[in-house]
Amino acid sequence: MPPDQEQLRWQRIREGGPWRSILFAGALSWGGAFSLLFATAQGLFGDAPNFWFSALKALPTGLVAGGIFGWARWGYALLEDRRTRRAVDPDEEKPKRTIKMTQKKNKPILPPAMLGILGGGQLGRMFTVAAKTMGYRVTVLDPDPHAPAADYADVHLCLPYTDPQALQQLADTCAAITTEFENVNADSMRWLAKQGIPVCPSGDCVAIAQNRIVEKTFIRDAGLAVAPFIAANTAADLEGDLSEFLPGILKTARLGYDGKGQVRVKTAEEARFALGEFKHQPCVLEKMMPLVCEVSAVVTRTASGEIACFPIAENEHANGILDVSIAPARVKPEIAERAQAMAQQLAAALNYVGVMAVEFFVLEGDELVINEIAPRPHNSGHYTLDATLTDQFEQQVRAMCNLTPGKTDLVSPVAMINLLGDAWGTDGSEPNWEALLSAANAKLHLYGKKDARPGRKMGHYNVLAEAVDQALAQARAIQSQL
Numbered sequence: 277m278p279p280d281q282e283q284l285r286w287q288r289i290r291e292g293g294p295w296r297s298i299l300f301a302g303a304l305s306w307g308g309a310f311s312l313l314f315a316t317a318q319g320l321f322g323d324a325p326n327f328w329f330s331a332l333k334a335l336p337t338g339l340v341a342g343g344i345f346g347w348a349r350w351g352y353a354l355l356e357d358r359r360t361r362r363a364v365d366p367d368e369e370k371p372k373r374t375i376k377m378t379q380k381k382n383k384p385i386l387p388p389a390m391l392g393i394l395g396g397g398q399l400g401r402m403f404t405v406a407a408k409t410m411g412y413r414v415t416v417l418d419p420d421p422h423a424p425a426a427d428y429a430d431v432h433l434c435l436p437y438t439d440p441q442a443l444q445q446l447a448d449t450c451a452a453i454t455t456e457f458e459n460v461n462a463d464s465m466r467w468l469a470k471q472g473i474p475v476c477p478s479g480d481c482v483a484i485a486q487n488r489i490v491e492k493t494f495i496r497d498a499g500l501a502v503a504p505f506i507a508a509n510t511a512a513d514l515e516g517d518l519s520e521f522l523p524g525i526l527k528t529a530r531l532g533y534d535g536k537g538q539v540r541v542k543t544a545e546e547a548r549f550a551l552g553e554f555k556h557q558p559c560v561l562e563k564m565m566p567l568v569c570e571v572s573a574v575v576t577r578t579a580s581g582e583i584a585c586f587p588i589a590e591n592e593h594a595n596g597i598l599d600v601s602i603a604p605a606r607v608k609p610e611i612a613e614r615a616q617a618m619a620q621q622l623a624a625a626l627n628y629v630g631v632m633a634v635e636f637f638v639l640e641g642d643e644l645v646i647n648e649i650a651p652r653p654h655n656s657g658h659y660t661l662d663a664t665l666t667d668q669f670e671q672q673v674r675a676m677c678n679l680t681p682g683k684t685d686l687v688s689p690v691a692m693i694n695l696l697g698d699a700w701g702t703d704g705s706e707p708n709w710e711a712l713l714s715a716a717n718a719k720l721h722l723y724g725k726k727d728a729r730p731g732r733k734m735g736h737y738n739v740l741a742e743a744v745d746q747a748l749a750q751a752r753a754i755q756s757q758l
Contacts, residue, residue: 382579385451385474385677387411390430392450392473394437394464396423398723398733399456399653399669402661404428406669412677415450417442424724425456437461447471452676454630458485458651459531474579476629476676477651484626485651488529488560498625500618501645503637505562508551514561518544521563526550529558536596540564566640570647571605571612573619573634574657576671576681583620584671584681586664588612589656589692591635597731600751601656601692602744603663607638614644622649631672633657655694655733662719662738663690689744691751695735699758700728711757712737718754 385391391407393400396418404414404425415431416423426432431449435442438461446453452474455465465479484490489507496502506521507529508514518524526547528537537554541547547561570593574586590605591598605612619634626632633654635647653668660667666674666682674681699707712718722735739754741747 382474382678384679388413389451389677390415390449391673391676392417392446392453393425393456394418394453394460395456396420396425396429396432397456398424398725398735400425401428401723402669402721403454403456403653403672406667407673410670410673412673415446417446422726427724437464443467447473452476454652454672454676455482456652458482462486474676474678476579477632478627478629481626481628481651485649486530487558488527488648489558491649492560492562494626495622495646495649498622500622501643503562503565503645503647505560508547508559508561511548511551511556514544514548514551518547518561521561522547524561524563526554526559526561528554529560538596565637565645568638568640569605569607571607571615571636571638572601572654572656573615573636574631574654574660574668575616575619575623575628575634576631576668576675577620577623577628578675578681579629579678581624582680583623584684585616585619586657586660586668586684587686588615589659591656595731597696597733598655598694600694600748601659602748603659603686603690604744606744608642611638611642611644618644618646622646630675631657631668655736656692658721658736659690659692659738660684661721663688663740688740689742689747691739691741691744691747693737693739693751693755694733695722695737695758696730697728697732697734698730700734704728707758709758712754715739715750715754717741717750 388411390413392415393403394417396416400416400418401424404416405428407414408428413430414425414428415433416425416429417433417435417437418425419434419436421434423432423434426434433439433442433445443464447468450473453465453468454476460482462479462483465475465482469475469479484494489509492502492505504520506513506518508526522544523540523542524547525538526541531537539550539553541550541561551559570591571588572591573588575583576585577583587603588605588607589601589603590607592600615634615636618636619632622628622634623632628651630651631653633650633652633656635649635656637645637647639645653672657668661669663686665685665687671681673679695707709720712720717740719738719740720735721737723733725732725734728734737751737754739747739751741750
């Protein structure tokens with residue numbers, strides 16, 4: 277039954293370490309038990325005048341035997357860990373700064389196989405449309421009865437992401453499983469992988485993306501540039517000289533998105549105060565950098581190591597939420613090429629399988645640093661639905677089904693505008709769709725959400741033109757009329 281209690285037990289043994297298993301669990305516990313059992317047996321079947329004398333006499337042998345047993349117990353826990361991790365990837369080698377490596381070409385999963393996805397929001401909806409278009413069937417697991425992806429899915433499991441029956445049904449009916457958001461339960465994904473189902477991205481990759489401290493540490497250890505940062509798990513971590521990280525942004529380690537869970541700070545006192553406002557939950561303090569612009573790369577990687585990257589998009593935000601993405605990004609060609617190369621290097625270091633977005637800060641002096649990753653298709657990649665030979669959701673299907681990634685050539689410069697609930701009237705009235713749909717080169721994508729709220733992503737539209745500045749100007753003009 278998920279989560280696997282037996283696996284959790286072996287995990288606790290591994291975390292305890294060899295000496296705890298050998299000395300405490302083995303020699304003392306099992307060794308002592310062996311001595312008492314020996315004395316009891318000698319009293320029943322042999323000639324033992326004194327029970328405790330027999331137990332003391334057997335104690336050295338018991339301690340040695342128990343220690344050997346404890347050592348074997350710890351070794352088995354390591355083997356069990358390797359076995360469960362290889363349920364996703366059978367290769368044993370684990371090069372430095374990688375999670376796992378895959379080399380062999382896996383057998384492709386072909387239509388009409390059933391594909392599973394954890395999450396039924398707009399990204400799940402667009403994944404489902406892509407999969408259905410390609411001839412696959414789709415099961416969506418999402419506790420929301422009005423999940424947008426459910427409109428197109430063959431099966432909607434309206435249950436929590438940790439529900440044992442729902443996870444078992446996914447394992448029994450799906451040929452491969454993916455996710456549409458990073459805050460899904462990573463242990464659920466690990467359990468599914470343990471059942472022998474291809475799960476991409478892996479639960480390990482998702483767990484890294486769920487925690488900014490772990491994420492930034494992994495990126496740095498992979499040899500890629502990030503802004504200077506310090507983990508702030510407690511107030512004590514923000515004592516001392518913080519000049520290297522100030523002025524900065526204090527961000528919660530978990531669950532922050534679209535500008536939520538972060539605050540700008542100029543001094544150490546402000547940082548400590550902000551940590552208190554976040555109820556002293558783990559945070560990361562990151563130095564603010566001399567930003568020229570932000571760009572993102574959406575990369576696709578298969579289990580056999582095939583990799584493809586979409587053209588770099590340039591992003592602008594409003595109130596912490598992505599407002600517009602344009603492609604190609606208005607940066608030097610060498611910067612775009614370097615961003616693509618860094619995204620692919622990070623995907624390889626993670627041994628990532630699936631679609632992943634990597635957000636970059638372009639700094640003065642043409643320096644590139646990675647801001648964060650998203651282990652899924654990304655808002656900034658929505659332009660691919662109309663402007664590239666293959667879109668990011670078809671790539672997600674291809675990656676999880678062991679198919680060669682599609683070509684990512686840009687067929688037209690494009691500007692993508694997010695449609696937030698702010699464009700709807702307070703009475704629920706619709707935006708002025710005529711201003712958008714009367715433009716022959718504008719493509720509307722609505723997400724099927726019933727309630728429009730300020731800041732809620734309701735859809736997006738792409739404007740294609742001969743030049744990127746022309747596309748952006750027209751997209752902005754339409755935005756002002758909605």
